[in-house]
Amino acid sequence: MRSSFLSSKLPQDIGEATTPRDALLDRLAISLGGSNDHSPIYMRLAMALADAIDGGHLGRGRSLPSERLLAERLNISRVSVRRAIAELEGEGRVNRRHGARTVVQTRVRKDLPNLTGFSDEIRARGMEPSFSWISRGTVIGTLHETMALGLPVQTEVIRLIRVRHADGIPIALERAVVPKSILPDAMLVTDSLYATLASLNARPHHGFQRIRADVMSVAEAELLQAAPQTPMLVAERRCFLEDGRAIEFTETRYNGKVYDFISDLHL
Numbered sequence: 591m592r593s594s595f596l597s598s599k600l601p602q603d604i605g606e607a608t609t610p611r612d613a614l615l616d617r618l619a620i621s622l623g624g625s626n627d628h629s630p631i632y633m634r635l636a637m638a639l640a641d642a643i644d645g646g647h648l649g650r651g652r653s654l655p656s657e658r659l660l661a662e663r664l665n666i667s668r669v670s671v672r673r674a675i676a677e678l679e680g681e682g683r684v685n686r687r688h689g690a691r692t693v694v695q696t697r698v699r700k701d702l703p704n705l706t707g708f709s710d711e712i713r714a715r716g717m718e719p720s721f722s723w724i725s726r727g728t729v730i731g732t733l734h735e736t737m738a739l740g741l742p743v744q745t746e747v748i749r750l751i752r753v754r755h756a757d758g759i760p761i762a763l764e765r766a767v768v769p770k771s772i773l774p775d776a777m778l779v780t781d782s783l784y785a786t787l788a789s790l791n792a793r794p795h796h797g798f799q800r801i802r803a804d805v806m807s808v809a810e811a812e813l814l815q816a817a818p819q820t821p822m823l824v825a826e827r828r829c830f831l832e833d834g835r836a837i838e839f840t841e842t843r844y845n846g847k848v849y850d851f852i853s854d855l856h857l
Contacts, residue, residue, distance in 0.1 A: 629743040632673035653691035726776040738839035797829030821846035
């Protein structure tokens with residue numbers, strides 16, 4: 591049934607012209623039909639749309655196909671489509687405007703060329719890094735975490751949460767999540783996550799990072815010795831092995847009053 595569904599949705603003639611919208615729908619159909627993931631269909635659609643956005647197949651400011659069209663062309667319910675779009679909206683990837691289509695969120699992305707861990711980064715700035723654990727262990731990944739790592743829903747992952755310090759001053763809260771198939775035991779990480787991954791022949795090969803603004807909650811402010819509602823810089827990073835497998839999802843929430851991002855510019 592799956593193969594016949596795909597064949598009915600793809601152009602019958604390879605020379606047949608397709609619009610960007612049709613190409614996107616074909617891409618989504620292939621992604622959903624070719625997956626061995628048994629996660630709920632809305633979850634798989636959200637991941638497929640997120641991949642299309644991150645891969646540049648669905649550019650910033652472009653409208654998503656309508657819920658009705660997505661449901662009809664992908665042969666799924668509109669409820670599932672609506673839940674998938676709600677997941678993307680919760681991640682800040684799309685914006686649903688009243689009386690208008692769902693639009694891919696326009697966000698400024700700045701490439702940071704060096705893939706380094708927190709400790710190396712702090713040392714490069716002439717400060718001494720340290721940390722204190724909040725928690726580490728094996729947990730069932732959240733929807734956001736499993737989506738970021740391309741894992742089925744309800745998959746066990748290794749989650750590491752700690753307060754990061756520079757010269758003894760708490761400057762960031764870090765939540766790192768790694769597939770358990772890569773890192774079997776959280777207790778293997780005693781200091782640097784990247785050093786531990788390197789010892790397992792699994793150091794990240796490439797990745798990307800998204801930075802956005804937020805403010806501290808009361809609990810975050812207490813951990814960072816700051817006032818609630820203090821500005822934060824939130825960096826979400828996804829890293830991959832050379833073969834393309836996602837290996838790390840890390841969210842680091844920096845105190846915006848004591849930390850900034852610097853990147854060299856070359857002409």
